Amino acid sequence: MEVTTEAKRIMVVALGKLYSSRTQRGGLRLHRSLLLTMVMKSARDMYHAAQETVEWEAAEEQQSPAEEPTYAQMELQEGKPLSSTGEEVESSPAKLRRDAYNKENMSPPRPAQHSRKRRGKAAVEPDFLPCKKAKLEQKNSPHQLILSTVLLCEYMNCSSEVGAPPAPMPVQRTIAAC
Amino acid sequence: MEEESDTRKINNSFLREHNYATEADIISTVEFNSSGELLATGDKGGRVVVFQREQESKSQPQRRGEYNVYSTFQSHEPEFDYLKSLEIEEKINKIKWLPQQNAAYFLLSTNDKTVKLWKISERDKRPEGYNLKDDDGRIRDPSTITSLRVPVLQPMDLMVEATARRVFSNAHMYHINSISVNSDYQTYISTDDLRVNLWNLEITDRSFNIVDIKPANMEELTEVITSAEFHPQQCHTFAYSSSKGSIRLCDMREAALCDKHCKYFEEPEDPSTRSFFSEIISSISDVKFSHNGRYLMTRDYLTVKVWDLQMENKPLETYQ
Numbered sequence: 001m002e003v004t005t006e007a008k009r010i011m012v013v014a015l016g017k018l019y020s021s022r023t024q025r026g027g028l029r030l031h032r033s034l035l036l037t038m039v040m041k042s043a044r045d046m047y048h049a050a051q052e053t054v055e056w057e058a059a060e061e062q063q064s065p066a067e068e069p070t071y072a073q074m075e076l077q078e079g080k081p082l083s084s085t086g087e088e089v090e091s092s093p094a095k096l097r098r099d100a101y102n103k104e105n106m107s108p109p110r111p112a113q114h115s116r117k118r119r120g121k122a123a124v125e126p127d128f129l130p131c132k133k134a135k136l137e138q139k140n141s142p143h144q145l146i147l148s149t150v151l152l153c154e155y156m157n158c159s160s161e162v163g164a165p166p167a168p169m170p171v172q173r174t175i176a177a178c
Numbered sequence: 179m180e181e182e183s184d185t186r187k188i189n190n191s192f193l194r195e196h197n198y199a200t201e202a203d204i205i206s207t208v209e210f211n212s213s214g215e216l217l218a219t220g221d222k223g224g225r226v227v228v229f230q231r232e233q234e235s236k237s238q239p240q241r242r243g244e245y246n247v248y249s250t251f252q253s254h255e256p257e258f259d260y261l262k263s264l265e266i267e268e269k270i271n272k273i274k275w276l277p278q279q280n281a282a283y284f285l286l287s288t289n290d291k292t293v294k295l296w297k298i299s300e301r302d303k304r305p306e307g308y309n310l311k312d313d314d315g316r317i318r319d320p321s322t323i324t325s326l327r328v329p330v331l332q333p334m335d336l337m338v339e340a341t342a343r344r345v346f347s348n349a350h351m352y353h354i355n356s357i358s359v360n361s362d363y364q365t366y367i368s369t370d371d372l373r374v375n376l377w378n379l380e381i382t383d384r385s386f387n388i389v390d391i392k393p394a395n396m397e398e399l400t401e402v403i404t405s406a407e408f409h410p411q412q413c414h415t416f417a418y419s420s421s422k423g424s425i426r427l428c429d430m431r432e433a434a435l436c437d438k439h440c441k442y443f444e445e446p447e448d449p450s451t452r453s454f455f456s457e458i459i460s461s462i463s464d465v466k467f468s469h470n471g472r473y474l475m476t477r478d479y480l481t482v483k484v485w486d487l488q489m490e491n492k493p494l495e496t497y498q
Contacts, residue, residue: 010454026267026290027259030352030371031402031421035458043454 007047014040211275211283217245218285220270224254226287226340228298249298251340254289266291272357274366276379284343286366290353293368295344295379301337305329349375349385356405356464362413369406374418376430388436389418389428405464411471415440419476423447423460427487443474443490445483 014036021036022028202223209218217229229245257266267290276284282299307329311317352370359366367388368375374389389406393399406418414430426439447456459479466475473494474485483493 006454025265026269026353027262027264030399031355031404031461034399034402034421035461038457039455042457046454 003050004047007043007050010043011040011047014043206269207272209273209275209285211285212277216248216275216283218273218275218287220253220273220287222267222269224252224256224268224270224289226251226253226270226273226285226296228283228285249338249340251296253287253294253296253342254292257291259291271354274357274359276359277363279363286357286359288354288357288368291347291350293346293354293357293377294342295346296340297343298338298340301339302333302335303331304334306332344379344382346377346382346385349377355403356407358407358416360408360413361411365413367406367408367416369403369418371402374403374406374416374436386434388430388434390435390437404462407465407467409471410467410469417465417467417474419462419465421458421461423462423478425462425465425474425476425485441487441490443485443493445492 018033018036018040021032200223202221202225204222205219206222207220210216211218215231217231219227219229221227226249227247228249230248232244232246253270254268256268258264259266269289270287271290272286272288274286276286276295278284282297285296285298287294287296306313307327309318309323309326310320346368350368350370350373352372354368354370356369357366358369364379366377366379368377368385372390372392373387375385376388377385389403391401391403401420401422404419404421406416409415409417415427416430417425417427419425422444424442424444427441427443428436428438429440430436432438432440447460462476462478464477467473468475472487474487476483476485476493480498482497484495485493
């Protein structure tokens with residue numbers, strides 16, 4: 001599954017660059033940050049598209065009705081953490097789009113970012129980096145990109161039976177493992 | 179702003195062999211003047227070094243084409259924006275020469291936030307024979323002055339001095355990526371990521387914003403301006419390139435704010451070549467008009483393209 005590993009690697013590298021550019025001399029470079037964000041989104045979309053094709057193939061092979069609700073449930077789970085980023089969700093299944101739209105309406109407004117450093121567009125701040133603000137409950141936090149990727153890894157690695165979802169591993173360890 | 183003629187004798191190889199180059203010496207921009215006689219380079223340390231082509235000599239005809247250091251000056255210094263707690267880099271992003279109108283040379287140099295107009299002039303004579311001070315500048319004791327004399331201009335070693343004539347500052351919220359002098363020789367534009375500002379070369383405290391692509395909500399930002407240039411003959415036309423691979427041609431006579439383009443040049447993306455980086459490799463880094471003003475040349479990550487101004491849907495030539 002080179003596409004997914006490549007996508008994960010690209011997302012991690014892009015995030016690292018985005019983060020290090022904040023401390024760079026001369027301030028945040030808008031063009032550079034924009035390109036990095038686009039690469040990340042593109043990698044994320046490709047990752048999801050690849051995952052969905054894998055699941056569809058797995059579901060069709062087994063052709064068991066018991067599998068369908070599992071997939072639908074996994075889709076729903078995917079939709080929720082993703083959509084709470086507050087950005088446009090570009091995934092193709094219409095179901096995800098509907099869920100995303102509803103989630104945007106239901107999730108609380110993002111906390112105002114009063115950082116003095118200019119952030120450019122919606123900045124993605126991974127949870128594992130030290131944050132001085134009081135953290136919202138993880139499910140509703142707008143900065144879910146890396147966390148959702150980690151959760152997806154967990155789901156894909158699990159067996160197909162739906163048990164209690166495993167507690168998300170400490171994110172540093174998971175990213176290093178990618 | 180001083181420049182000894184000694185530097186003209188310093189050979190480039192001296193610097194290379196003795197490893198004097200540091201990060202501040204990294205060259206960030208180069209620009210020939212219109213005749214090609216002068217080559218200006220800007221570096222990360224905020225310095226501008228101007229090279230001059232060697233004079234043609236009959237004894238060594240093959241040496242024509244070599245450039246020697248003509249002038250060196252510190253154009254920009256690092257600054258600190260206290261309001262945003264940001265350091266402003268002194269790295270020179272762009273240099274543009276003004277057309278020559280007298281014996282002095284003029285160029286515009288810019289870092290991330292400030293554009294400066296520099297005058298580079300030669301001095302090869304100096305007045306000697308003052309009454310009240312001697313040639314070293316020391317005041318003469320009045321009791322020793324017995325006669326009056328008229329100061330005379332005497333030849334001296336060539337000295338090239340650079341002086342800052344104008345400083346255009348505080349007009350850009352984002353980092354300036356290009357400047358372009360108009361063919362009317364009175365105005366120029368400076369371009370940052372989201373805006374293009376029009377300046378008069380004589381007026382430093384005011385500029386006009388002619389393009390603004392900043393969205394109301396910054397989260398919806400998808401495109402930034404990467405470069406802009408005036409048309410070489412039509413003083414009302416300019417083009418600007420974007421990070422999405424499009425070029426827009428604008429006419430300033432249409433409206434004060436040129437957000438609406440006259441022409442829009444973009445080659446549709448080939449869907450078969452989709453990869454992780456498809457969206458960003460089309461970002462155009464530079465746009466230049468041809469001398470006759472009928473063609474545009476653009477450079478993106480993998481290709482150089484030549485466009486006909488009359489054909490907007492695809493380039494004439496693509497070089498990879």
